[in-house]
Amino acid sequence: MSHLRRPAPKELQPTSFAFTPENLERANKIIAKYPEGRQQSAVMPLLDLAQRQTEGNWVPTIAMDYIADMLEMPAIRVYEVATFYTMYNLAPVGKNFIQVCTTTPCWLRGSADVVDTCKKELGIGIGDTTEDGQFTLIEVECLGACVNAPMMQINDDYYEDLTAESTKAILDALKKGEKPKAGPQIGRKGCEPLGGPKVLKAFCGCGAAPQDADASEGDA
Amino acid sequence: MPKLTVDGIEVEVEAGATVLQACEEAGKEIPRFCYHERLSIAGNCRMCLVEMERAPKPVASCAMPAADGMVIKTDSDLVKKARNGVMEFLLINHPLDCPICDQGGECDLQDQAMAYGFDSSRYAEKKRAVKDKELGPIVKTIMTRCIHCTRCVRFSEEVAGVGTMGAVYRGEDTEVGPYIEASINSELSGNLIDLCPVGALTSKPYAFTARPWELKKTDSIDVMDAVGSNIRIDARTAEVLRVLPRTNEDINEEWISDKTRYAIDGLKRQRLDRPYVRVNGKLAPASWDEAFAAIKAKVSGLDGKKIAALAGDTVDCEAMTALKDLMGKLGSPNLDCRQDGSKIGGPRGSYIFNSTIAGIDEADACLIVGANIRAEAPIINSRLRKRWRSTAGDFKVGIIGEKWDPTYKNDYLGAGPDTLSEILEGKNDFAKVLEAAEKPMIIVGMGALNREDGDAVLAATRAIAEKFGMLSGEWNGFNVLHTAASRVGGLDLGFVPGEGGLATNDILDAAAKGDVEVVYLLGADEVDMSKLEKAFVIYQGAMGDAGAQAADIILPGAAYTEKNGTYVNTEGRAQQGWRAIFPVGDAREDWAIVRALSGALDQTLPYNNIDAVRARMVEISPTFASLNVPSKAEWTDFGKAGEMKSEGFVSPVRNFYMTDPISRASVTMAKCTEAFVKDAAAEKVA
Numbered sequence: 001m002s003h004l005r006r007p008a009p010k011e012l013q014p015t016s017f018a019f020t021p022e023n024l025e026r027a028n029k030i031i032a033k034y035p036e037g038r039q040q041s042a043v044m045p046l047l048d049l050a051q052r053q054t055e056g057n058w059v060p061t062i063a064m065d066y067i068a069d070m071l072e073m074p075a076i077r078v079y080e081v082a083t084f085y086t087m088y089n090l091a092p093v094g095k096n097f098i099q100v101c102t103t104t105p106c107w108l109r110g111s112a113d114v115v116d117t118c119k120k121e122l123g124i125g126i127g128d129t130t131e132d133g134q135f136t137l138i139e140v141e142c143l144g145a146c147v148n149a150p151m152m153q154i155n156d157d158y159y160e161d162l163t164a165e166s167t168k169a170i171l172d173a174l175k176k177g178e179k180p181k182a183g184p185q186i187g188r189k190g191c192e193p194l195g196g197p198k199v200l201k202a203f204c205g206c207g208a209a210p211q212d213a214d215a216s217e218g219d220a
Numbered sequence: 221m222p223k224l225t226v227d228g229i230e231v232e233v234e235a236g237a238t239v240l241q242a243c244e245e246a247g248k249e250i251p252r253f254c255y256h257e258r259l260s261i262a263g264n265c266r267m268c269l270v271e272m273e274r275a276p277k278p279v280a281s282c283a284m285p286a287a288d289g290m291v292i293k294t295d296s297d298l299v300k301k302a303r304n305g306v307m308e309f310l311l312i313n314h315p316l317d318c319p320i321c322d323q324g325g326e327c328d329l330q331d332q333a334m335a336y337g338f339d340s341s342r343y344a345e346k347k348r349a350v351k352d353k354e355l356g357p358i359v360k361t362i363m364t365r366c367i368h369c370t371r372c373v374r375f376s377e378e379v380a381g382v383g384t385m386g387a388v389y390r391g392e393d394t395e396v397g398p399y400i401e402a403s404i405n406s407e408l409s410g411n412l413i414d415l416c417p418v419g420a421l422t423s424k425p426y427a428f429t430a431r432p433w434e435l436k437k438t439d440s441i442d443v444m445d446a447v448g449s450n451i452r453i454d455a456r457t458a459e460v461l462r463v464l465p466r467t468n469e470d471i472n473e474e475w476i477s478d479k480t481r482y483a484i485d486g487l488k489r490q491r492l493d494r495p496y497v498r499v500n501g502k503l504a505p506a507s508w509d510e511a512f513a514a515i516k517a518k519v520s521g522l523d524g525k526k527i528a529a530l531a532g533d534t535v536d537c538e539a540m541t542a543l544k545d546l547m548g549k550l551g552s553p554n555l556d557c558r559q560d561g562s563k564i565g566g567p568r569g570s571y572i573f574n575s576t577i578a579g580i581d582e583a584d585a586c587l588i589v590g591a592n593i594r595a596e597a598p599i600i601n602s603r604l605r606k607r608w609r610s611t612a613g614d615f616k617v618g619i620i621g622e623k624w625d626p627t628y629k630n631d632y633l634g635a636g637p638d639t640l641s642e643i644l645e646g647k648n649d650f651a652k653v654l655e656a657a658e659k660p661m662i663i664v665g666m667g668a669l670n671r672e673d674g675d676a677v678l679a680a681t682r683a684i685a686e687k688f689g690m691l692s693g694e695w696n697g698f699n700v701l702h703t704a705a706s707r708v709g710g711l712d713l714g715f716v717p718g719e720g721g722l723a724t725n726d727i728l729d730a731a732a733k734g735d736v737e738v739v740y741l742l743g744a745d746e747v748d749m750s751k752l753e754k755a756f757v758i759y760q761g762a763m764g765d766a767g768a769q770a771a772d773i774i775l776p777g778a779a780y781t782e783k784n785g786t787y788v789n790t791e792g793r794a795q796q797g798w799r800a801i802f803p804v805g806d807a808r809e810d811w812a813i814v815r816a817l818s819g820a821l822d823q824t825l826p827y828n829n830i831d832a833v834r835a836r837m838v839e840i841s842p843t844f845a846s847l848n849v850p851s852k853a854e855w856t857d858f859g860k861a862g863e864m865k866s867e868g869f870v871s872p873v874r875n876f877y878m879t880d881p882i883s884r885a886s887v888t889m890a891k892c893t894e895a896f897v898k899d900a901a902a903e904k905v906a
Contacts, residue, residue, distance in 0.1 A: 005389065007399065061400060074383025079399035083388040 003127060004138065005083070007061055008091035014054075017063040023053050027070070040073045043081050047088055056092030057155075086140070094129045094136035096174050100152040103142040110163065111150035115139065117167040118152075134175070147191040148184050157182035224290040239281040239292060240268055248294045251303060251332045253310075253417045254369035255282035258473060259378060265310070265369050267332065269302040270294050278302040300336075307337040310367050313348045313392075314418070321365065323419030325432040329367065350395055355384075356403030357891035358410055358478055359421050366396050366420035372412045379475065380406040381605050381627025396420070405896055407598035407876055410481040414464065414474075425482055425888045426462050430454075439466060440797030441787050442480040443534040443780045444883060446702035447577070447599045448789025449476045453484075453781050453800035460484050460781045460800055470578045470850075471789065477598040478892065479876065479883055486886030487779050490764040493805025496774035503774065508806065511773050512820035518756050519738055519821060524551025528727040528736045531557040531715050532743030532761065533704030533880055536785030537794075538833045539760075539777070539810030540706065540715045541840065542825060543742050546814055549823040553721030554736065557710025559746045560872055561725045562666050563674025564700065564707075565716045569853035570678065572708060572792035574696035575661050576850050580607050583697065584614065585657035587650065588630075589640065589681055590621040590869030591665020591701050595876040597790070600701065601626060616657070618650040621667055621869035635868030637673070640680045644687065654688040661690060661697030667871040669700070679859030691855055698855075702790040703872055703879070706743075709788035712841040731755040741767045742810070743777065745881050760813055762803075763881035775817070777810040778803035779882065784830055786837065791850040794843050 007013075019027055027046055034041045050063040059082055068075040082088045089097075098118060102111045119125060122135050129136040145151045148160030152167070159170055159182060166185040173180040188194060197204060223232045224239075226246035233242045238261070243250050253265035263283030270281045273291035278298060293299060311333065318324045350363040368387060373396060376385040384404045387396050404412070413423050435454040442449040442463070450466035463484055465476040495511035496503040506514075519527065529547050531540050540557065547555050558564065564571040575583065580603045593601040608615040608628035617630040620639045633639045633650055642648040654660045664681045671677065682698065684690075690697035702708060710716075717723050722730055724747065730736040732751040739752055743761035749770035759771035762779040782803040788794045803809070808816075811833050818825040827833045837844040843851055873879055875897050877889040 005393070074377070076383045076386035076388075076399060080386045080388055083399065084390045 004058075004089050004091050004093065004136075005086065006090060008058070012092060014060050014062060017050070017054075017060060017066045019049070019066075020053060023049055031071070040071050040077070043067060043071060043073070043078055044085070046070070047078070047082055051088060057095075057097055058089035058092045092129075094134050096135045096154050098135060098137045098152055098154050099140040099143070100137070101141070101143050101145070101150065102139045105142070105146040106150040109149040113164040114150050114152060114162050114167050117164045118171065121168055121171045135171075145191075160184045161186040161188065222286050222288040222290070224286055224288070224292060226292045227294055233286050237286045239270060239272070239279070239284040239286050239290065242286045242290075243270065243281060243292060243294055250281055250294065251336055252282060253328060253332075253367060254371060256371055256374075256415065259371060259374040259415075262370050262374065265367065266306045267303065267310075267336075269299060269306065271296045271298050303336040304338060307333060308342070311337065311341065312343050313364075314367060315347065315364050317365075317419075321362070321419035322360075322422040322427055322429075323365075323416075327419060328417035348392060353397035354401055354403070355397070355421075356405075356409070356895050357888060358424055358482060359404065359412055360424040360427055361397070361421055363395060363397060363420055365418050367418055368394055368396055369417055370396065371415045371417065372396065372421060375412060375415050376404060376406065376409075378609065379411070379602055379606070380404070380408045381602075382406045385412075403895055407477050407479070407594060408475055408602060410478045411465070411475045423462065425485060430456050430461050435461065436800070438798050438800035440781065440800060441705075441785075441789075441795045442476065443705035443787060444477070444479045444483055444880065445597050445599075446705055446707060446790040447471060447597050448705065448787055448791075448793060448795055449480055449599055450795070451476060451480060451797075455781075455800045458801050458804075460487060470576065471791075471793070472599045473603075475599060475602060477876075479879070479889065482888040482892075483883040483886045484781065485888050486763070486882040486884065487781060489887075490881075490885045491779075491804050491807075492762060492764050492768060492774055492776035493807055494776055495806065496768075496771070498772040503771070508816070509820075511775060512817055514773055515758060515817065516821055519550065522737060525554070525720075526735070526737040527552040527740070528554035528722060528731070528738070529740040529742060530555070530559060530724060530727065530744040530747060531706060531710050532559060532741070532745060532767075533706055534780060534882070535706040535710070535743045536780070536783065536787060536810065537706070537709040537713060537837055537844070538785060538830060539742060539814060540710050540713050541833055541837050542811040542814035542818075542827075543740065544713060544715050545825050545836070546818050546821075546823060547740075548718075549818065549825070550821070553718030554727055554730075555715055555721065556717060556724045556727065557706060557713075557715040558724055559704070559744050560666060560670040561723065562670035563678060564669055565711050566678075566858035567854070567856040568712070568792065569696070569698070569855050570682070570858035571700050571702075571711055572850075572853055573663075573699040573701060573790045574853060575699055576791050576793075577603055579695075579697075580604055580661070581610075582695075583607060583657075583659050583661045584611070585616045585618075585653050585660040587618045587643070587654065587660070587662045587684070588620065588626075589662060589664045590668025590677075590871065591663055592622060592624045592667070592871035592873060593663065593665070593701065594624060594626055595873040596665060596703050596871060597701060598876070604628065616650075616653045618653065621665070622871055624871075636866055637677060637680065637864035637869075638866050640677070640684065640864070644680060644684055651688070654684075657688075659692075659695050659697060660688050661699055663699045663701050665701045665869070665871060666703050667869040670872060671865070671869075673862065673864045675860040676862035676864045679861040680864065682859045683861075696852075696855065700790070705787050705789070708790060708792055709786065709794070709843075712788055712792070712843045713837065714840060728752070741771070743767070743881075760810060761881070762807065763885060765881035765884060767881075775813050776803075776805065776807035777813060778807050782807070783809040786834065786844065786847075788843060792843060792853065793850040794847050796847060 030045045031042045046067045051059045064078040068078045151160040161184040170180045229246040231245045250268045252268045254262045263280045268281045269278035271293040352361045373385045438453045442451045449472040450468040452464045454462045467474045495506045497506040605628045618633045643651045668677045685698040728751040739755045741759045745765040745767040757771045758773045759767040760775040781800045877892040878884045883889045
């Protein structure tokens with residue numbers, strides 16, 4: 001189990017937490033979505049909000065206490081939620097939080113190469129953070145993008161159809177402070193078939209109708 | 221009411237019952253770990269699987285509502301195989317350390333593995349290990365043994381009302397406990413030990429002490445507060461090793477407070493095990509005859525008015541009866557069982573918990589006056605919390621007195637009598653709540669009645685009870701909450717000043733002046749001993765506390781675990797406890813000491829055995845004629861309307877863990893005080 005799934009040591013835990021005015025407004029909007037007496041249901045979006053607000057992209061214990069107070073629930077109930085869902089980080093992570101999927105479909109399509117490239121390029125192991133605090137690398141289970149396997153998630157973006165080369169290119173760009181284009185890295189759109197649409201071309205406007213033999217093929 | 225068939229037996233159960241309950245109704249035993257009658261249903265251990273006709277797979281009977289026409293099988297091959305499998309999964313990560321586990325011999329997992337498990341393990345992989353949690357001085361944890369039934373989580377959330385325990389992390393990494401290190405700050409935490417079906421939560425003070433089959437089990441009654449919790453005392457040879465709850469739906473259900481459970485180690489320290497006589501200012505060991513002779517030398521010829529007796533908080537009714545009769549023979553009207561000088565003792569309805577504890581389950585509003593119930597009677601507080609939960613928060617509670625955390629929603633109304641007057645005059649919002657309620661109740665604590673103006677406060681609370689319909693038909697919502705186990709019994713026996721007699725504070729003042737020359741303290745340690753310096757003090761009791769220090773004669777009595785005794789709880793329910801072990805050293809049962817002394821003083825009391833004493837008790841008060849039932853009291857006039865002072869009510873219990881000589885001598889209670897009572901240090905100074 002990764003150290004990100006255990007509370008950060010005391011030295012790293014901030015001593016205070018409060019939502020910024022903008023986030024507080026957002027939080028109130030979220031809470032208002034739930035019927036009277038069911039405000040506790042807002043615990044998950046609020047934890048996410050807290051994680052996004054916190055430097056290091058994590059949820060400090062004090063933020064959980066803050067949310068517990070806000071929703072009038074025992075703190076332990078918030079702890080239970082935050083420790084159950086792996087998308088809440090319980091300890092700080094790097095600016096670029098890399099989650100490489102290594103579940104079977106991705107693995108069959110070469111996720112081991114992606115992991116190796118990350119390790120080599122960043123000089124860190126699984127679960128580690130680079131010394132400059134720019135990258136944290138972890139392995140995760142299926143992120144639901146098997147069509148575009150192998151893939152990795154960096155912060156909120158999916159990078160799909162990876163190879164060792166494209167992985168390196170993404171990491172290089174991130175190191176330079178650029179934001180590489182998210183999505184499939186081999187030019188296909190979303191999770192369309194490789195080589196472009198194969199069926200129903202007449203209806204989607206992305207390729208020639210079958211009877212129009214003269215029309216050019218849609219771009220890949 | 222659904223009718224269903226369990227193993228061919230047709231049973232009818234109440235609507236809302238579960239299949240598990242239906243199976244029990246049919247006399248079938250269903251194994252379980254997570255299910256508990258008094259907690260919410262979790263359905264996560266899967267041990268209670270049964271076969272249900274037309275269901276594609278076995279169902280968890282604890283979480284399946286019983287419905288009409290269900291056909292359940294509890295002993296089919298499928299059920300057997302399913303339980304076998306569940307048990308095998310449970311044992312995958314459970315260590316095989318029964319020989320060093322304190323739960324051994326009373327372990328649900330052990331028993332059920334015998335009944336439903338395989339004889340050997342097919343699991344050769346590594347077992348997981350979990351870090352132990354530090355939960356304070358009472359609960360010891362070995363979390364590797366935990367099977368995640370979450371009973372402790374549900375208990376602390378639902379019954380105790382402290383959200384400390386949780387199930388954190390997930391899957392194989394799941395751990396039960398607090399996320400951040402935290403003790404369970406509840407007066408009921410010891411019950412977690414009983415609830416835990418395995419050896420994950422065990423008793424810290426009792427660790428590695430005994431096996432259950434070595435213990436002699438004796439039914440008794442707790443004296444640490446006035447609730448009268450039913451307990452079982454487990455002893456080995458001459459030592460009480462632990463106290464466990466006995467189920468009594470009307471009183472403590474199946475919980476007991478931590479003080480009830482753990483103060484018993486105080487009985488091994490500071491015991492009075494032989495008589496003492498003060499010679500030249502120093503207490504010297506003496507024989508019974510010498511002690512009696514010294515008393516005789518002082519008492520004979522003395523005017524009865526110069527003799528006084530005070531009964532303590534944990535004294536049994538037999539002893540009080542004997543002492544009351546002896547004082548009568550000596551011609552003394554000066555006796556009192558109210559060490560705190562509280563203004564109670566009128567008609568019976570004015571000093572008991574009329575609605576009964578079980579009556580709380582019917583109440584729909586409650587006004588608490590001058591009582592920190594969580595510290596004074598945690599069991600009653602948990603009952604109030606239960607009521608609050610069962611009404612989904614509709615049970616309105618108002619508190620007058622000090623601010624304290626009752627673990628349920630409440631309106632804090634004010635600090636003292638002024639707020640009482642406001643409610644009476646209808647100026648307070650809570651008056652509307654009481655008016656709207658069908659079965660409102662008031663709980664008046666000793667903090668409201670042990671004051672100079674106690675009579676006036678009593679009259680005011682009585683007026684509130686009458687004005688807001690707390691007395692309608694069968695319902696009597698006027699409740700007095702006592703803090704002393706002996707108090708109601710003492711009042712029922714008339715252990716109060718006779719005609720022209722002095723009450724506690726007057727006795728003390730008279731003794732300081734020299735008007736009262738002999739003071740007989742029957743287990744009374746909570747009075748101002750400095751006022752007794754001039755008097756000749758006879759202390760009879762089990763513990764070497766304040767009373768023994770001030771005494772000129774010490775007569776060693778038996779502790780509550782060492783005698784057959786009758787106690788009347790705050791509801792006015794007389795209950796009897798049995799002797800678990802013999803008294804230490806030369807100590808004797810208290811009524812027998814008084815009886816022997818009466819002989820030495822040539823005032824022989826007319827009873828030679830406990831049955832005769834009990835017959836005498838029935839003669840004095842009908843309370844003692846019917847045991848284990850609260851006798852209803854008539855509503856008559858009491859209290860004296862008058863000026864009430866404006867200062868706030870102060871609960872007499874400052875530290876829940878130390879309220880009497882036994883708990884003050886207890887190491888475990890001292891540790892709890894250190895861990896949980898924040899102002900304990902300040903208390904020591906004061």
